[in-house]
Amino acid sequence: MTAINKFLFVFLALITLHLVSCNNKKNEQNWHKGNLHTHSLWSDGDDFPEMIIQWYKDHDYQFIALSDHNTIADSEFWYEIKERDRKNKTLKKYQNRFGAWVETKTDSIKTLVRLKTFDEYQSKLEVLDSFLVIKSEEVTSSFENKPVHINVTNIQEEIDPFLGKSVLDVMQRTLDAVHKQRQSFNIPMFAHINHPNFGYGISTDDLKELNGERFFELYNGHPSVNNDGNDISVDTETMWDLINIHYYKQGKPLLFGIATDDSHRYHSFSSKDSNTGRGWVMVNSKRLDVNYLISAMESGDFYASTGVRLKKVLTEKHRISISVDAEVGVNYVIIFMGYQKGTEEVVELKKTQGTSASYTFQNEDVFLRVRITSDAKKENPVLVDETKKAWTQPFLVK
Ligand SMILES: [Zn+2]
Numbered sequence: 001m002t003a004i005n006k007f008l009f010v011f012l013a014l015i016t017l018h019l020v021s022c023n024n025k026k027n028e029q030n031w032h033k034g035n036l037h038t039h040s041l042w043s044d045g046d047d048f049p050e051m052i053i054q055w056y057k058d059h060d061y062q063f064i065a066l067s068d069h070n071t072i073a074d075s076e077f078w079y080e081i082k083e084r085d086r087k088n089k090t091l092k093k094y095q096n097r098f099g100a101w102v103e104t105k106t107d108s109i110k111t112l113v114r115l116k117t118f119d120e121y122q123s124k125l126e127v128l129d130s131f132l133v134i135k136s137e138e139v140t141s142s143f144e145n146k147p148v149h150i151n152v153t154n155i156q157e158e159i160d161p162f163l164g165k166s167v168l169d170v171m172q173r174t175l176d177a178v179h180k181q182r183q184s185f186n187i188p189m190f191a192h193i194n195h196p197n198f199g200y201g202i203s204t205d206d207l208k209e210l211n212g213e214r215f216f217e218l219y220n221g222h223p224s225v226n227n228d229g230n231d232i233s234v235d236t237e238t239m240w241d242l243i244n245i246h247y248y249k250q251g252k253p254l255l256f257g258i259a260t261d262d263s264h265r266y267h268s269f270s271s272k273d274s275n276t277g278r279g280w281v282m283v284n285s286k287r288l289d290v291n292y293l294i295s296a297m298e299s300g301d302f303y304a305s306t307g308v309r310l311k312k313v314l315t316e317k318h319r320i321s322i323s324v325d326a327e328v329g330v331n332y333v334i335i336f337m338g339y340q341k342g343t344e345e346v347v348e349l350k351k352t353q354g355t356s357a358s359y360t361f362q363n364e365d366v367f368l369r370v371r372i373t374s375d376a377k378k379e380n381p382v383l384v385d386e387t388k389k390a391w392t393q394p395f396l397v398k
Protein backbone atom coordinates (compact mmCIF):
# COMPACT_ATOMS: atom_id res chain seq x y z
CA MET A 1 0.00 0.00 0.00
CA THR A 2 1.41 3.40 -0.98
CA ALA A 3 1.46 6.26 1.54
CA ILE A 4 -1.46 7.94 -0.23
CA ASN A 5 -3.47 4.69 -0.25
CA LYS A 6 -2.70 4.17 3.44
CA PHE A 7 -3.86 7.69 4.18
CA LEU A 8 -7.08 7.17 2.17
CA PHE A 9 -7.74 3.85 3.92
CA VAL A 10 -7.39 5.38 7.41
CA PHE A 11 -9.43 8.41 6.37
CA LEU A 12 -12.31 6.27 5.03
CA ALA A 13 -12.20 4.01 8.09
CA LEU A 14 -12.50 7.04 10.37
CA ILE A 15 -15.43 8.42 8.38
CA THR A 16 -17.22 5.05 8.53
CA LEU A 17 -16.62 4.85 12.28
CA HIS A 18 -17.95 8.37 12.72
CA LEU A 19 -21.08 7.63 10.63
CA VAL A 20 -21.78 4.42 12.56
CA SER A 21 -21.43 6.13 15.91
CA CYS A 22 -23.63 9.08 14.79
CA ASN A 23 -26.24 6.66 13.57
CA ASN A 24 -26.14 4.74 16.85
CA LYS A 25 -26.50 7.98 18.77
CA LYS A 26 -29.45 9.02 16.64
CA ASN A 27 -31.12 5.67 17.32
CA GLU A 28 -30.19 5.52 21.00
CA GLN A 29 -33.25 5.55 23.23
CA ASN A 30 -33.33 6.44 26.92
CA TRP A 31 -36.51 5.24 28.52
CA HIS A 32 -37.62 6.80 31.80
CA LYS A 33 -40.43 5.16 33.74
CA GLY A 34 -42.97 7.34 35.52
CA ASN A 35 -46.42 7.55 37.02
CA LEU A 36 -48.30 10.83 36.65
CA HIS A 37 -51.37 10.08 38.76
CA THR A 38 -51.21 9.26 42.50
CA HIS A 39 -52.91 10.36 45.72
CA SER A 40 -51.64 10.92 49.24
CA LEU A 41 -53.06 12.05 52.60
CA TRP A 42 -53.14 15.56 51.11
CA SER A 43 -56.45 14.38 49.63
CA ASP A 44 -57.98 10.88 49.65
CA GLY A 45 -54.88 8.65 49.54
CA ASP A 46 -54.06 6.68 52.68
CA ASP A 47 -50.32 7.26 53.09
CA PHE A 48 -47.81 10.05 53.60
CA PRO A 49 -46.29 11.58 50.44
CA GLU A 50 -42.74 10.47 51.25
CA MET A 51 -43.83 6.84 51.78
CA ILE A 52 -45.57 6.77 48.40
CA ILE A 53 -42.69 8.42 46.58
CA GLN A 54 -40.30 6.01 48.28
CA TRP A 55 -42.32 3.08 46.93
CA TYR A 56 -41.95 4.33 43.35
CA LYS A 57 -38.27 5.07 43.92
CA ASP A 58 -37.71 1.52 45.19
CA HIS A 59 -39.55 0.01 42.21
CA ASP A 60 -37.43 1.29 39.37
CA TYR A 61 -39.42 4.38 38.47
CA GLN A 62 -37.49 7.50 37.47
CA PHE A 63 -40.24 10.06 38.01
CA ILE A 64 -43.44 10.49 39.97
CA ALA A 65 -46.14 13.13 40.32
CA LEU A 66 -48.43 13.17 43.35
CA SER A 67 -51.64 14.59 41.94
CA ASP A 68 -53.92 15.24 44.88
CA HIS A 69 -57.45 16.54 44.39
CA ASN A 70 -57.56 20.34 44.20
CA THR A 71 -54.32 20.96 46.06
CA ILE A 72 -50.64 21.37 45.23
CA ALA A 73 -49.54 20.66 48.82
CA ASP A 74 -48.15 24.10 49.57
CA SER A 75 -49.84 25.07 52.84
CA GLU A 76 -49.53 24.14 56.51
CA PHE A 77 -51.67 21.04 57.06
CA TRP A 78 -51.80 19.09 60.33
CA TYR A 79 -53.41 15.79 59.47
CA GLU A 80 -55.38 14.05 62.20
CA ILE A 81 -54.66 10.32 62.51
CA LYS A 82 -57.89 8.36 62.02
CA GLU A 83 -59.06 4.91 63.06
CA ARG A 84 -58.20 3.56 59.60
CA ASP A 85 -54.62 4.87 59.96
CA ARG A 86 -54.25 3.21 63.38
CA LYS A 87 -55.36 -0.07 61.89
CA ASN A 88 -52.92 0.31 58.99
CA LYS A 89 -50.10 1.46 61.34
CA THR A 90 -49.59 4.31 58.88
CA LEU A 91 -47.78 6.62 61.30
CA LYS A 92 -45.62 3.87 62.75
CA LYS A 93 -44.44 2.81 59.27
CA TYR A 94 -43.75 6.44 58.40
CA GLN A 95 -41.74 7.00 61.60
CA ASN A 96 -39.79 3.78 61.10
CA ARG A 97 -38.79 4.87 57.62
CA PHE A 98 -38.22 8.60 58.11
CA GLY A 99 -37.38 8.93 61.83
CA ALA A 100 -36.85 12.45 63.18
CA TRP A 101 -38.05 14.00 59.92
CA VAL A 102 -41.65 13.19 61.00
CA GLU A 103 -43.45 15.97 62.92
CA THR A 104 -46.28 15.08 65.29
CA LYS A 105 -48.41 16.85 67.92
CA THR A 106 -50.53 14.97 70.40
CA ASP A 107 -53.07 15.84 73.04
CA SER A 108 -55.29 13.64 75.17
CA ILE A 109 -57.58 12.69 72.31
CA LYS A 110 -55.81 13.09 69.01
CA THR A 111 -52.55 12.73 67.15
CA LEU A 112 -51.70 15.22 64.43
CA VAL A 113 -48.99 14.89 61.84
CA ARG A 114 -47.79 17.76 59.71
CA LEU A 115 -47.91 16.76 56.05
CA LYS A 116 -44.73 17.86 54.32
CA THR A 117 -45.27 20.35 51.52
CA PHE A 118 -44.33 19.66 47.92
CA ASP A 119 -41.04 21.59 48.29
CA GLU A 120 -40.17 19.55 51.39
CA TYR A 121 -40.96 16.10 50.03
CA GLN A 122 -39.37 16.92 46.71
CA SER A 123 -36.09 18.02 48.32
CA LYS A 124 -36.10 14.97 50.59
CA LEU A 125 -36.57 12.38 47.82
CA GLU A 126 -35.45 13.78 44.51
CA VAL A 127 -32.03 12.63 43.29
CA LEU A 128 -30.31 14.50 40.48
CA ASP A 129 -30.29 12.47 37.23
CA SER A 130 -31.94 9.43 38.79
CA PHE A 131 -35.26 10.29 40.39
CA LEU A 132 -37.54 13.23 39.71
CA VAL A 133 -40.54 14.49 41.71
CA ILE A 134 -42.94 16.59 39.62
CA LYS A 135 -45.57 18.98 40.95
CA SER A 136 -49.12 18.10 39.97
CA GLU A 137 -52.79 18.56 40.83
CA GLU A 138 -55.90 16.63 39.90
CA VAL A 139 -58.26 19.49 39.17
CA THR A 140 -61.45 17.84 40.32
CA SER A 141 -64.67 19.32 39.02
CA SER A 142 -68.02 17.90 37.99
CA PHE A 143 -71.07 18.76 35.95
CA GLU A 144 -74.36 17.57 37.39
CA ASN A 145 -73.40 14.05 38.55
CA LYS A 146 -70.60 13.62 36.08
CA PRO A 147 -67.03 13.69 37.34
CA VAL A 148 -64.59 15.83 35.33
CA HIS A 149 -61.06 15.22 36.55
CA ILE A 150 -58.03 16.69 34.83
CA ASN A 151 -54.42 16.28 35.91
CA VAL A 152 -51.97 19.09 35.43
CA THR A 153 -48.37 17.91 35.29
CA ASN A 154 -45.74 20.46 36.37
CA ILE A 155 -48.39 22.88 37.56
CA GLN A 156 -47.00 25.96 39.32
CA GLU A 157 -50.04 27.54 40.93
CA GLU A 158 -53.16 25.81 42.21
CA ILE A 159 -56.10 25.75 39.81
CA ASP A 160 -59.52 25.70 41.45
CA PRO A 161 -62.24 23.38 40.10
CA PHE A 162 -64.53 24.91 37.51
CA LEU A 163 -68.26 25.23 37.19
CA GLY A 164 -69.68 25.26 33.68
CA LYS A 165 -72.75 24.71 31.57
CA SER A 166 -71.74 21.24 30.36
CA VAL A 167 -69.04 18.59 30.79
CA LEU A 168 -67.33 19.98 27.69
CA ASP A 169 -67.49 23.52 29.07
CA VAL A 170 -65.94 22.46 32.41
CA MET A 171 -63.14 20.61 30.60
CA GLN A 172 -62.47 23.47 28.20
CA ARG A 173 -62.31 26.04 31.01
CA THR A 174 -59.81 23.87 32.87
CA LEU A 175 -57.65 23.40 29.77
CA ASP A 176 -57.74 27.12 29.03
CA ALA A 177 -56.61 27.85 32.59
CA VAL A 178 -53.68 25.46 32.16
CA HIS A 179 -52.65 27.09 28.87
CA LYS A 180 -52.90 30.52 30.47
CA GLN A 181 -50.77 29.47 33.44
CA ARG A 182 -48.20 27.91 31.13
CA GLN A 183 -47.92 31.16 29.21
CA SER A 184 -47.70 33.36 32.25
CA PHE A 185 -44.97 31.26 33.92
CA ASN A 186 -43.33 30.35 30.62
CA ILE A 187 -42.79 26.85 32.03
CA PRO A 188 -43.88 23.66 30.20
CA MET A 189 -46.83 21.91 31.81
CA PHE A 190 -49.71 19.89 30.43
CA ALA A 191 -53.19 18.78 31.21
CA HIS A 192 -54.36 15.22 30.79
CA ILE A 193 -57.97 14.09 30.92
CA ASN A 194 -58.40 11.43 33.59
CA HIS A 195 -60.44 8.22 33.39
CA PRO A 196 -63.17 9.38 30.95
CA ASN A 197 -65.31 6.31 31.75
CA PHE A 198 -65.29 6.92 35.53
CA GLY A 199 -69.00 7.36 36.25
CA TYR A 200 -69.22 7.55 32.44
CA GLY A 201 -68.71 11.28 32.96
CA ILE A 202 -66.85 12.18 29.78
CA SER A 203 -68.04 10.93 26.39
CA THR A 204 -66.19 10.44 23.13
CA ASP A 205 -68.20 13.35 21.68
CA ASP A 206 -67.17 15.63 24.56
CA LEU A 207 -63.51 14.82 23.93
CA LYS A 208 -63.88 15.32 20.17
CA GLU A 209 -64.98 18.91 20.67
CA LEU A 210 -62.15 19.91 23.01
CA ASN A 211 -59.53 22.37 21.84
CA GLY A 212 -55.94 22.21 22.99
CA GLU A 213 -56.08 18.73 24.55
CA ARG A 214 -53.08 16.49 23.86
CA PHE A 215 -53.29 13.68 26.46
CA PHE A 216 -55.86 11.42 28.04
CA GLU A 217 -55.86 8.29 30.20
CA LEU A 218 -56.02 5.28 27.96
CA TYR A 219 -55.48 3.11 31.02
CA ASN A 220 -56.09 3.99 34.67
CA GLY A 221 -55.38 1.35 37.36
CA HIS A 222 -58.25 2.36 39.69
CA PRO A 223 -60.86 -0.43 39.92
CA SER A 224 -63.84 1.92 39.36
CA VAL A 225 -62.89 3.61 36.12
CA ASN A 226 -64.27 1.23 33.44
CA ASN A 227 -61.37 1.32 30.97
CA ASP A 228 -63.20 -1.38 29.03
CA GLY A 229 -66.50 0.49 28.82
CA ASN A 230 -69.95 -1.14 28.94
CA ASP A 231 -72.88 -1.86 26.63
CA ILE A 232 -73.47 1.84 26.04
CA SER A 233 -70.01 3.39 26.23
CA VAL A 234 -66.97 2.27 24.27
CA ASP A 235 -63.66 1.26 25.82
CA THR A 236 -60.96 3.90 26.07
CA GLU A 237 -58.86 2.46 23.23
CA THR A 238 -61.75 2.64 20.75
CA MET A 239 -62.54 6.11 22.12
CA TRP A 240 -58.92 7.13 21.41
CA ASP A 241 -59.16 6.13 17.73
CA LEU A 242 -62.54 7.78 17.19
CA ILE A 243 -61.24 11.02 18.72
CA ASN A 244 -58.10 10.93 16.58
CA ILE A 245 -60.02 10.38 13.34
CA HIS A 246 -62.02 13.48 14.26
CA TYR A 247 -58.92 15.47 15.32
CA TYR A 248 -57.20 14.55 12.06
CA LYS A 249 -60.18 15.73 10.00
CA GLN A 250 -60.30 18.98 11.95
CA GLY A 251 -56.55 19.56 11.61
CA LYS A 252 -55.96 19.24 15.38
CA PRO A 253 -52.84 17.48 16.66
CA LEU A 254 -53.41 13.81 17.56
CA LEU A 255 -54.34 12.83 21.11
CA PHE A 256 -51.79 10.79 23.05
CA GLY A 257 -52.64 7.98 25.48
CA ILE A 258 -51.24 7.68 29.00
CA ALA A 259 -51.33 4.80 31.49
CA THR A 260 -51.42 5.66 35.22
CA ASP A 261 -51.99 4.06 38.61
CA ASP A 262 -54.35 6.59 40.21
CA SER A 263 -53.27 4.85 43.42
CA HIS A 264 -54.99 5.66 46.71
CA ARG A 265 -54.44 2.54 48.84
CA TYR A 266 -51.00 1.66 50.11
CA HIS A 267 -51.75 -0.79 52.95
CA SER A 268 -54.05 -3.38 51.37
CA PHE A 269 -53.62 -4.99 47.97
CA SER A 270 -56.40 -6.54 45.93
CA SER A 271 -58.33 -6.13 42.70
CA LYS A 272 -60.74 -3.88 44.61
CA ASP A 273 -58.03 -1.51 45.86
CA SER A 274 -56.45 1.29 43.83
CA ASN A 275 -52.84 0.18 44.19
CA THR A 276 -49.43 1.11 42.82
CA GLY A 277 -47.65 -0.48 39.87
CA ARG A 278 -50.51 -1.02 37.42
CA GLY A 279 -49.96 1.54 34.67
CA TRP A 280 -47.19 3.94 33.72
CA VAL A 281 -45.49 5.81 30.90
CA MET A 282 -42.02 5.21 29.46
CA VAL A 283 -40.59 8.43 28.05
CA ASN A 284 -37.66 8.56 25.65
CA SER A 285 -35.73 11.56 26.82
CA LYS A 286 -32.07 12.48 26.68
CA ARG A 287 -32.16 13.78 30.24
CA LEU A 288 -34.23 13.14 33.33
CA ASP A 289 -35.47 16.69 33.56
CA VAL A 290 -39.06 17.89 33.59
CA ASN A 291 -38.57 20.16 30.56
CA TYR A 292 -37.05 17.34 28.54
CA LEU A 293 -39.73 14.86 29.64
CA ILE A 294 -42.61 17.16 28.75
CA SER A 295 -41.08 18.04 25.43
CA ALA A 296 -40.61 14.33 24.61
CA MET A 297 -44.18 13.54 25.64
CA GLU A 298 -45.55 16.41 23.57
CA SER A 299 -43.80 15.04 20.53
CA GLY A 300 -45.29 11.59 21.20
CA ASP A 301 -41.92 10.09 22.10
CA PHE A 302 -43.26 7.79 24.82
CA TYR A 303 -45.42 4.73 25.29
CA ALA A 304 -48.03 3.69 27.81
CA SER A 305 -47.55 0.37 29.56
CA THR A 306 -49.27 -2.03 31.89
CA GLY A 307 -46.26 -4.34 32.00
CA VAL A 308 -44.71 -4.75 28.55
CA ARG A 309 -41.34 -3.04 28.16
CA LEU A 310 -39.99 -2.01 24.79
CA LYS A 311 -36.38 -1.76 23.72
CA LYS A 312 -36.96 0.31 20.66
CA VAL A 313 -39.67 2.28 18.92
CA LEU A 314 -38.06 3.51 15.74
CA THR A 315 -39.98 5.62 13.24
CA GLU A 316 -38.14 6.16 9.98
CA LYS A 317 -39.14 7.73 6.67
CA HIS A 318 -40.80 4.64 5.25
CA ARG A 319 -41.41 2.38 8.20
CA ILE A 320 -41.79 1.87 11.92
CA SER A 321 -39.98 -0.87 13.86
CA ILE A 322 -40.66 -2.17 17.34
CA SER A 323 -38.55 -4.37 19.52
CA VAL A 324 -39.70 -5.74 22.85
CA ASP A 325 -37.55 -5.99 25.97
CA ALA A 326 -38.85 -9.53 26.41
CA GLU A 327 -39.42 -11.47 29.63
CA VAL A 328 -38.34 -15.09 29.55
CA GLY A 329 -41.14 -17.49 28.59
CA VAL A 330 -43.57 -14.75 27.52
CA ASN A 331 -45.19 -14.58 24.07
CA TYR A 332 -45.79 -11.22 22.42
CA VAL A 333 -47.97 -9.98 19.58
CA ILE A 334 -47.09 -6.69 17.88
CA ILE A 335 -50.08 -5.11 16.17
CA PHE A 336 -49.76 -2.13 13.83
CA MET A 337 -53.02 -0.18 13.95
CA GLY A 338 -53.82 2.45 11.36
CA TYR A 339 -56.31 4.85 9.91
CA GLN A 340 -56.30 4.83 6.12
CA LYS A 341 -57.70 7.20 3.49
CA GLY A 342 -61.27 6.46 2.45
CA THR A 343 -62.14 4.59 5.65
CA GLU A 344 -63.89 5.54 8.86
CA GLU A 345 -62.08 3.42 11.41
CA VAL A 346 -58.72 2.41 12.77
CA VAL A 347 -57.94 -1.19 11.82
CA GLU A 348 -55.19 -3.76 12.32
CA LEU A 349 -52.79 -3.35 9.40
CA LYS A 350 -50.27 -5.99 10.39
CA LYS A 351 -49.93 -8.46 13.24
CA THR A 352 -46.70 -10.27 14.11
CA GLN A 353 -46.01 -12.81 16.82
CA GLY A 354 -42.59 -12.37 18.35
CA THR A 355 -40.38 -9.80 19.99
CA SER A 356 -39.69 -7.55 17.01
CA ALA A 357 -41.56 -6.40 13.92
CA SER A 358 -41.69 -3.57 11.45
CA TYR A 359 -44.29 -2.10 9.15
CA THR A 360 -43.64 -0.31 5.87
CA PHE A 361 -46.00 2.62 5.29
CA GLN A 362 -48.55 2.31 2.50
CA ASN A 363 -49.79 5.18 0.34
CA GLU A 364 -53.22 5.16 1.95
CA ASP A 365 -51.94 5.30 5.57
CA VAL A 366 -52.95 8.47 7.42
CA PHE A 367 -51.98 7.77 11.02
CA LEU A 368 -50.56 4.79 12.82
CA ARG A 369 -49.94 3.44 16.28
CA VAL A 370 -48.75 0.11 17.70
CA ARG A 371 -50.30 -2.09 20.38
CA ILE A 372 -48.12 -4.78 21.94
CA THR A 373 -49.93 -7.53 23.81
CA SER A 374 -48.54 -10.48 25.75
CA ASP A 375 -49.65 -13.62 27.52
CA ALA A 376 -47.94 -12.55 30.77
CA LYS A 377 -50.46 -12.20 33.60
CA LYS A 378 -50.42 -8.90 35.48
CA GLU A 379 -49.56 -9.06 39.17
CA ASN A 380 -52.37 -7.71 41.35
CA PRO A 381 -54.64 -6.93 38.37
CA VAL A 382 -57.96 -5.11 38.46
CA LEU A 383 -59.53 -7.58 36.03
CA VAL A 384 -59.28 -11.36 36.26
CA ASP A 385 -56.76 -12.72 33.72
CA GLU A 386 -55.56 -9.23 32.78
CA THR A 387 -52.38 -9.49 30.69
CA LYS A 388 -49.51 -7.04 30.24
CA LYS A 389 -49.68 -4.62 27.30
CA ALA A 390 -48.09 -1.51 25.83
CA TRP A 391 -49.25 1.17 23.41
CA THR A 392 -47.06 3.50 21.36
CA GLN A 393 -48.38 6.93 20.36
CA PRO A 394 -50.16 7.67 17.10
CA PHE A 395 -48.29 9.69 14.46
CA LEU A 396 -49.16 11.04 11.05
CA VAL A 397 -47.61 9.18 8.13
CA LYS A 398 -46.05 11.83 5.91
ZN1 LIG B 1 -60.01 11.19 39.37
Ligand SMILES: [Zn+2]
Nearest residue numbers: 037039138262
Ligand atom coordinates in the same frame (compact mmCIF):
# COMPACT_ATOMS: atom_id res chain seq x y z
ZN1 LIG C 1 -57.08 10.45 40.87
